[in-house]
Amino acid sequence: MEAIYLDDSYRREFSAKVESLQGDGIVLSETAFYPQSGGQPSDLGSLSHEGITYKVVNVIVQDSKILHSVDGPGLSPGDQVLGAIEWDRRYRFMRSHTACHILSAIIFQETGARITGNQIDLARSRVDFSLEKFDKARMNDYLDRANEVIARNVPVRTCILPRSEAMAIPDLVRLAKEVPDREMIRIVEIDGIDIQACGGTHVHSTGEVGEIKMAKAENKGKSNRRVYFEILDGA
Numbered sequence: 001m002e003a004i005y006l007d008d009s010y011r012r013e014f015s016a017k018v019e020s021l022q023g024d025g026i027v028l029s030e031t032a033f034y035p036q037s038g039g040q041p042s043d044l045g046s047l048s049h050e051g052i053t054y055k056v057v058n059v060i061v062q063d064s065k066i067l068h069s070v071d072g073p074g075l076s077p078g079d080q081v082l083g084a085i086e087w088d089r090r091y092r093f094m095r096s097h098t099a100c101h102i103l104s105a106i107i108f109q110e111t112g113a114r115i116t117g118n119q120i121d122l123a124r125s126r127v128d129f130s131l132e133k134f135d136k137a138r139m140n141d142y143l144d145r146a147n148e149v150i151a152r153n154v155p156v157r158t159c160i161l162p163r164s165e166a167m168a169i170p171d172l173v174r175l176a177k178e179v180p181d182r183e184m185i186r187i188v189e190i191d192g193i194d195i196q197a198c199g200g201t202h203v204h205s206t207g208e209v210g211e212i213k214m215a216k217a218e219n220k221g222k223s224n225r226r227v228y229f230e231i232l233d234g235a
Contacts, residue, residue: 001066002030005043006160006186009094009201012087018079025060025067026075032085035059035066039118040093040200045085049075056083089122090201095209095231096125098156098190098202102146103127103212103229105194110142116224120200124215124230131225136217139227143214153207155191160184169195 001019004011016028026047033056036042042059047070054070061067075081097120104127107113117128166185188198190206203209215228 001028003066004030004032005034005201006158006199008032009090009203012085014083016081016083018075018077018081020077021075022062022065022067024069025062025065026070027065027067028081028083031059031066031068032083033059033066033068034090034093034201035061037061038198038200040097040120043085043090045083047075047081047083049079049081091203092122092231093120094201094203096120097198097200098206099146099150099209099212099229099231100125100127101188101190101194101196101198101202102149102206102209103142103227104129105190105196106142106145106149107131110138113225124228126226126228128220128224128226130223132223134217134219134225139214139217143212143229146212149190149193150206150209150211153205154193155205156202157189157191158186158202159189160186166197 004014011032014032016030018026019029020027033043036059045056047054047056052074054072054075056068057071058069059066100118104115107129111131113129113131115127116130119126163183163185166187185197186199187195188202189195209231211232213230213232215230217227220226
């Protein structure tokens with residue numbers, strides 16, 4: 001099964017064949033729907049077949065298969081469907097995920113802090129860092145620097161590398177947890193700012209993100225600091 005979103009995060013519609021039904025999930029020959037993972041919620045949207053439209057209400061990965069849950073029965077193996085992504089929602093996640101990379105890169109450069117958790121959301125997103133001390137003034141400075149990167153409209157690129165080549169890149173992995181044991185690793189690079197192993201969807205350039213605004217920052221136990229941020233439309 002081809003995961004279209006890995007190569008083209010801007011793909012809104014696609015044609016595919018229903019390969020199988022697994023429980024409540026539908027497996028397609030290819031899909032542009034991003035499955036819930038890495039702190040990014042799944043895409044929503046629809047699958048249409050012979051004049052009937054089914055809402056896609058959740059997408060997950062199970063047993064290495066991407067499963068699409070829809071709002072009713074009717075689709076069968078062999079059916080040809082037209083998939084459509086709920087674009088405004090997906091695009092906001094793309095902007096927020098890229099914002100998360102920018103901010104975490106700047107904090108890592110200044111403090112060496114690794115990411116211990118994150119959650120992308122529509123209203124606001126959060127990132128947890130392994131910071132010993134929390135300084136609100138410095139955090140505001142990191143936000144200002146992140147917004148400078150956004151204003152420069154830096155290119156954002158993706159590629160897929162063999163694991164041995166990818167893991168040789170310095171500071172590639174800043175998550176506290178290990179990279180999944182896969183032969184090929186997807187890389188997201190923000191030119192001159194950040195390079196990370198990541199399977200999420202991203203914008204093509206930082207200028208698309210919009211301004212980042214800190215919503216809240218708090219301590220979450222020993223050596224764990226949480227930052228909530230929002231992205232502002234029209235920036």
